[in-house]
Amino acid sequence: MIRWITDSLGTAAWDGLDAPLDTHILDARDLLDKEGNAPPLVKSKINEALDHLRSGQKVIVCCDYGMSRSNAIAAGILAAHEAVDFEQAVRRVIGATGEKAIKIAVLSAVREALGEKSESGTARQGAGRRLLVTGASGFIGSSVIGELQRNYEVMAPTRQEIDLLRDTVALDLLVRERGIDTVLHLGNPSVYTSNESMGMSLVMLKNVLDVCAENGLLLVYLSGWEIYSGYKTRELKADETLAPCPGGTYGQTKFLCETLLRHYHQHYGVAYALLRSSPVYGPGSDRPKFIWNFLQKALRNEEIVAHRYLNGFPSLDLLYVDDLCAAILAAIERRVQGVINLGTGIATSTTEIAQRIVERVGSRSVIRHHDISGYAGNIVMDINRAVEMLGWRPEIDLARGLENIIRVGLNGQVPPSGNSRHSEIEPSGL
Numbered sequence: 001m002i003r004w005i006t007d008s009l010g011t012a013a014w015d016g017l018d019a020p021l022d023t024h025i026l027d028a029r030d031l032l033d034k035e036g037n038a039p040p041l042v043k044s045k046i047n048e049a050l051d052h053l054r055s056g057q058k059v060i061v062c063c064d065y066g067m068s069r070s071n072a073i074a075a076g077i078l079a080a081h082e083a084v085d086f087e088q089a090v091r092r093v094i095g096a097t098g099e100k101a102i103k104i105a106v107l108s109a110v111r112e113a114l115g116e117k118s119e120s121g122t123a124r125q126g127a128g129r130r131l132l133v134t135g136a137s138g139f140i141g142s143s144v145i146g147e148l149q150r151n152y153e154v155m156a157p158t159r160q161e162i163d164l165l166r167d168t169v170a171l172d173l174l175v176r177e178r179g180i181d182t183v184l185h186l187g188n189p190s191v192y193t194s195n196e197s198m199g200m201s202l203v204m205l206k207n208v209l210d211v212c213a214e215n216g217l218l219l220v221y222l223s224g225w226e227i228y229s230g231y232k233t234r235e236l237k238a239d240e241t242l243a244p245c246p247g248g249t250y251g252q253t254k255f256l257c258e259t260l261l262r263h264y265h266q267h268y269g270v271a272y273a274l275l276r277s278s279p280v281y282g283p284g285s286d287r288p289k290f291i292w293n294f295l296q297k298a299l300r301n302e303e304i305v306a307h308r309y310l311n312g313f314p315s316l317d318l319l320y321v322d323d324l325c326a327a328i329l330a331a332i333e334r335r336v337q338g339v340i341n342l343g344t345g346i347a348t349s350t351t352e353i354a355q356r357i358v359e360r361v362g363s364r365s366v367i368r369h370h371d372i373s374g375y376a377g378n379i380v381m382d383i384n385r386a387v388e389m390l391g392w393r394p395e396i397d398l399a400r401g402l403e404n405i406i407r408v409g410l411n412g413q414v415p416p417s418g419n420s421r422h423s424e425i426e427p428s429g430l
Contacts, residue, residue: 013066135186226251229377239382278343282321298363314376343381
């Protein structure tokens with residue numbers, strides 16, 4: 001099927017093409033559908049098409065599937081033939097064909113062939129001051145965005161504006177047009193603990209990494225304590241040298257995402273700050289759910305059920321959301337790179353949290369336990385590197401953080417479950 005961009009320029013897959021007699025077929029199959037295309041070869045393809053267009057012929061650009069190479073070359077042809085900006089030409093091609101699966105590495109080769117190669121994010125004037133935030137509508141994103149906007153020019157496209165699963169080209173165009181030099185990636189699938197979400201998380205991160213690699217951007221990525229959650233100990237203090245040992249789907253997802261991130265650093269030179277956070281809580285989210293479950297039962301004087309694993313009562317190093325946001329801000333401001341663990345360094349059992357809530361609200365609730373034939377992670381984060389590299393320490397202890405949540409519950413407010421979907425670090429099975 002031919003997809004016409006203009007009356008005289010179209011794209012199509014090579015197999016099964018039934019072209020009109022008065023058209024010239026431009027074969028783009030000898031180009032790579034990745035980085036490495038030589039600008040002179042790309043330029044020769046564009047010039048070939050221009051010669052036929054100027055002679056009054058129609059041109060159909062073909063590659064194997066009519067998806068990436070053909071549409072990238074067509075954008076170059078359109079830009080040169082109509083003397084329009086390349087980014088404008090790309091948008092017209094996508095709008096006419098509906099094809100979003102264009103490799104940005106191929107677009108970069110076309111851009112370079114046209115003499116429009118732009119400078120990398122690290123070379124732009126004022127580097128470190130223009131940010132793009134994914135997942136900005138989530139619990140953590142919405143908590144940090146206001147502070148970021150005080151000191152930076154921030155772009156925070158919604159999922160409707162840019163779908164990270166599909167809109168890589170749109171993300172690349174936005175980065176180039178707005179001079180973005182840093183990406184804070186908080187975006188996750190809405191449901192992020194299923195097997196399906198693992199693949200979606202990797203695709204979203206890969207698309208972001210492709211844009212970072214092409215544009216020389218610093219990526220700040222939020223990972224979590226669950227990459228250590230497979231250890232079977234009563235309590236384990238995790239520093240950045242501890243080997244990952246994920247204990248569930250979400251931890252496995254973060255482990256694979258971290259692996260992909262390191263690959264892009266080693267192979268493409270992507271600079272990154274990888275922040276591993278302990279479980280995050282605060283009144284702006286319904287997570288961790290067990291806290292709200294305990295509070296709601298305590299307010300109704302109902303029995304509270306906690307868990308007891310093979311390695312004892314589960315314990316968590318709970319980090320208040322404001323402290324996490326302060327660490328993110330410090331990482332961006334200082335443009336640190338590498339892996340940094342974030343937490344409080346203090347573990348508290350879920351049973352103790354239940355007892356604190358019961359006492360605070362004057363509840364008559366009784367606490368009992370279900371025995372679980374498994375192991376809890378019981379991870380405490382070693383934050384020495386965060387203190388050294390970020391100049392950061394958590395300021396809100398558990399007593400104060402729980403008080404903020406309890407105040408919400410006592411006022412009869414319902415925690416906003418829809419606001420925590422995109423970037424939460426959730427302790428599972430507690």
